[in-house]
Amino acid sequence: MFVSDLDRPWHQTPFPIQGFHIRSQDDIRSLVSHCKWVIIDVAEVREAVEHSKPGKRFNRQVRRSGRERDVVQLPPLNIKEPVRYEEVTTMKKELRVSKKLMMDAEASLHRVFETIRQHDTPDLRDVAIVTQKMVSSVVRNPNAMLWLSRTRQHDDYTYRHSLNTAIWALVCGRQLGLNEGLLNHLGLGCLLSQVGKLDLPAHILRNEGKLDAEDFSVYRTYVDRGAARLADSGLSRAVLSVVQGHRERHNGSGFPEGIRGDRIPLLAKVAGLAEYFETLIGPRSSAEPMTPARAVTLLYDMRNIEFQEDLVEQFIQAIGIYPTGSLVELNDGQRGIVVSHAPERRLWPKVMVMTDRAHRPLKSARIVDLAKYNEGRGTGETLTVAECLPHGTEGLNPEHYDVTGAEFRWNLSRIVGA
Numbered sequence: 001m002f003v004s005d006l007d008r009p010w011h012q013t014p015f016p017i018q019g020f021h022i023r024s025q026d027d028i029r030s031l032v033s034h035c036k037w038v039i040i041d042v043a044e045v046r047e048a049v050e051h052s053k054p055g056k057r058f059n060r061q062v063r064r065s066g067r068e069r070d071v072v073q074l075p076p077l078n079i080k081e082p083v084r085y086e087e088v089t090t091m092k093k094e095l096r097v098s099k100k101l102m103m104d105a106e107a108s109l110h111r112v113f114e115t116i117r118q119h120d121t122p123d124l125r126d127v128a129i130v131t132q133k134m135v136s137s138v139v140r141n142p143n144a145m146l147w148l149s150r151t152r153q154h155d156d157y158t159y160r161h162s163l164n165t166a167i168w169a170l171v172c173g174r175q176l177g178l179n180e181g182l183l184n185h186l187g188l189g190c191l192l193s194q195v196g197k198l199d200l201p202a203h204i205l206r207n208e209g210k211l212d213a214e215d216f217s218v219y220r221t222y223v224d225r226g227a228a229r230l231a232d233s234g235l236s237r238a239v240l241s242v243v244q245g246h247r248e249r250h251n252g253s254g255f256p257e258g259i260r261g262d263r264i265p266l267l268a269k270v271a272g273l274a275e276y277f278e279t280l281i282g283p284r285s286s287a288e289p290m291t292p293a294r295a296v297t298l299l300y301d302m303r304n305i306e307f308q309e310d311l312v313e314q315f316i317q318a319i320g321i322y323p324t325g326s327l328v329e330l331n332d333g334q335r336g337i338v339v340s341h342a343p344e345r346r347l348w349p350k351v352m353v354m355t356d357r358a359h360r361p362l363k364s365a366r367i368v369d370l371a372k373y374n375e376g377r378g379t380g381e382t383l384t385v386a387e388c389l390p391h392g393t394e395g396l397n398p399e400h401y402d403v404t405g406a407e408f409r410w411n412l413s414r415i416v417g418a
Helices: 025-034 042-051 091-117 125-140 142-151 157-176 180-192 195-199 202-206 213-219 222-230 237-245 266-281 292-301 309-319 403-409
Strands: 002-006 038-040 327-330 335-340 350-355 361-369 385-389
Touching (some): 091 125, 091 142, 091 180, 142 335, 157 180, 157 266, 266 309, 292 385, 335 361
Antiparallel strands (some): 327 385, 335 350
């Protein structure tokens, strides 16, 4: 049977994919443990029986605005000699390094963008060095850079967008097992992927999320403009492929060339997914950002349509259902921000609590590791994430608290009594 809906939000269950087949008794037991009822799509069941082939996974077509969108099925990603990375430092230690690194990255990016604005050829050595340091930081502990990307403020949307895209992409690349050389190409390509926008009219950049057909045709030229600006800069072919291909889409609906599937280079696929995710959740004046949990759901909706299925799944494995930096409310009313997550406990992240149950700000933040707290507790006693909150929710400014020290000043046994 095909489960098309649940009696609760998808992100509150271990079933993040919106729609899946029941294939075993274990699937049924898992459903029973989380839901009282589910909705079965009978049409999907019939279609699956009629059209699915033995050994081939049935792919549901997602319908939007009354029309079907192409589903493109490819063999699973094959990473040659994948690297298995382990966290070798704590977030507390890595933040000490990453704070300065983030400022250096912003300064380097600013210099490059200003040089390009003056129609000169930029010196990319500083950006390349910063990229290498960003890769090393993400390899050691991915949560520190993610935390800073979500909590630091920056006035220039293009700088922030480029930097945050690079961080999401590096975290995904780490999950895929890309070696550090490929991660350097990926990160540098993401940092430079937006340079073509410097040639676009200001009104198009201000209204990037809601352009009419004429303005969008101009907007689409930013990729070619950026690639042309960087053509003589000495960048590797791999880096340029990220700049050129980050707006291509799995089903051919992207630009500038409209290529699809395996014609899109792997690094460009990762960059495109990361850039799209940052577009959804990044705060800006022209559009209300999505919560990360909602953006995760939307990505699953696009698997094998705009983005390759197993790449989407690896991305979500890397960032979690509640990515680092997500504002959340717990089921007892306390509110805070996600500090980190464990892939095996994706619904129980580590949260820095910033308010009490009445949403009053705390004088000192307190960190709760939900996975550890809930060990051995019954269903009615567990502390869980009730919902993901919008960016900028009143009273939830993590800059007012010390995330590096909060965990060590408080005992978990003192937290739930707030």
